[in-house]
Amino acid sequence: MKSSTSPNRAEDKMTPEENAPLISIITPAYNRGKFIGDAIESVIHQNYPFFEHIIVDDGSTDNTRELVRQYQKREPRIFYYYQENQGQSAARNNALARSKGVFVCFLDSDDYWLPGKIEESLAVFDKHPEFDVVYGDCFTVNEYGEIISRRNIKRYSGRIAATLLRDNFISMSTTMVRRRCFDEMGGMSSKRKVADDYDLWLRFASKYLFYYLPEYLACYRISKNQISSDTPRRFKVNEEIILAFLEEYPEAVPWKEAKINLSRFYARKARFFSRAGDKRTAWNAIFNAFKYAPSSMLVWRGVFRVIYPQRNFKLSG
Numbered sequence: 001m002k003s004s005t006s007p008n009r010a011e012d013k014m015t016p017e018e019n020a021p022l023i024s025i026i027t028p029a030y031n032r033g034k035f036i037g038d039a040i041e042s043v044i045h046q047n048y049p050f051f052e053h054i055i056v057d058d059g060s061t062d063n064t065r066e067l068v069r070q071y072q073k074r075e076p077r078i079f080y081y082y083q084e085n086q087g088q089s090a091a092r093n094n095a096l097a098r099s100k101g102v103f104v105c106f107l108d109s110d111d112y113w114l115p116g117k118i119e120e121s122l123a124v125f126d127k128h129p130e131f132d133v134v135y136g137d138c139f140t141v142n143e144y145g146e147i148i149s150r151r152n153i154k155r156y157s158g159r160i161a162a163t164l165l166r167d168n169f170i171s172m173s174t175t176m177v178r179r180r181c182f183d184e185m186g187g188m189s190s191k192r193k194v195a196d197d198y199d200l201w202l203r204f205a206s207k208y209l210f211y212y213l214p215e216y217l218a219c220y221r222i223s224k225n226q227i228s229s230d231t232p233r234r235f236k237v238n239e240e241i242i243l244a245f246l247e248e249y250p251e252a253v254p255w256k257e258a259k260i261n262l263s264r265f266y267a268r269k270a271r272f273f274s275r276a277g278d279k280r281t282a283w284n285a286i287f288n289a290f291k292y293a294p295s296s297m298l299v300w301r302g303v304f305r306v307i308y309p310q311r312n313f314k315l316s317g
Helices: 036-044 064-074 088-098 117-127 179-185 196-205 231-248 255-275 279-292 297-307
Strands: 023-029 051-058 078-083 103-106 133-141 147-149 176-178 210-221
Touching: 023 036, 023 088, 036 051, 036 064, 051 064, 051 088, 064 078, 078 088, 088 196, 103 117, 103 179, 117 133, 117 176, 117 210, 176 179, 179 196, 196 210, 196 231, 231 255, 255 279, 255 297, 279 297
Parallel strands: 023 051, 023 103, 051 078, 133 210
Antiparallel strands: 103 176, 133 147, 133 176
C-alpha cells in the first residue's frame, strides 16, 4: 500500500487546553475532487481547533490527491494517505487505525459540516457523559450545494437497537463517537461494499447509548453515480445486515420487539417495490412482514399499498 503523510503530526502543532480533547475526523475519498474541497473547508472553519482530519484516498484517478495536497500546504491538521482501491470500509478502517483522538467523527468526501458542529457535539458529551454516540440532522443538497430538502427521518436517543432494525436513521456525517467504542467493538465490516455504517451502528447499539441532537449539523449531498442512491441494493444489503446482527447479538433486542420492528422493515420494503412496479419482490416482503407481526395495522396498510401502489414512481439504482 502506498502512503503519504504530512511531516508533522497534529499533536506536535497543538497544545490542547485542559479538558479540550483531540478530535479525529475521518474522510474516505474516491474520485471526489469535485466536492472534497467543501468537506475540508467545513472542517477548517470549525471554531474548535484541536482536531486531526485524516483523509484516505481509496485509489482515486482524478485530482483528489493534488487538491488535498494544496490544503496540506497551509493546514498541518490535515493528513493524507493513499491506498489501492479496496472500498469505503477499508478506507475508513485505515483512517481509524491511524487516528489518535479521544472522539471520532466521520465526514464523507461529498458532504460538509455546518458551523459549530464539533462544539455542539462536545457540549452533549460534557452535559451527558453517559452517552457514547452523538448524532443529528442534516440538510440534503444537490451537486451545487443548494438545499433541496430539510426533511429528516425520525430519530431516537438511548437504547436504540430495536428501532434501528426498521431503518438506518443515523446520519453518518453528523456523528461523534467515543474512541473506546471502536477499541472495544472494532471498526467497519469489510463484508459488503455498501451500508457499512448501518452494520456499525447496529453493533454499537447493542452496547452503547446514542444521543439524538435535534440540530442541523451537516449537509448530505445527492449526486450522480452515488452508491447510496441504489435503493434496491441497499434494501438487500440492509436485510442481510439485520438478520446477521440478530443472529450474532441475540440478547441485544428482546424477540418480541425484534419481530415488531422486522415487520416494519419488510412493510417498508414492500411499499417501495410496489411503487417501483416490482410486484414479486413486494409480495415476498409483505409475506415476511406478516410472518413477524400478522396483526399489525402497519402490515395491513402495506398490503393495501401493494395492491394499490402510488403512481409516478421510478425505481432507482
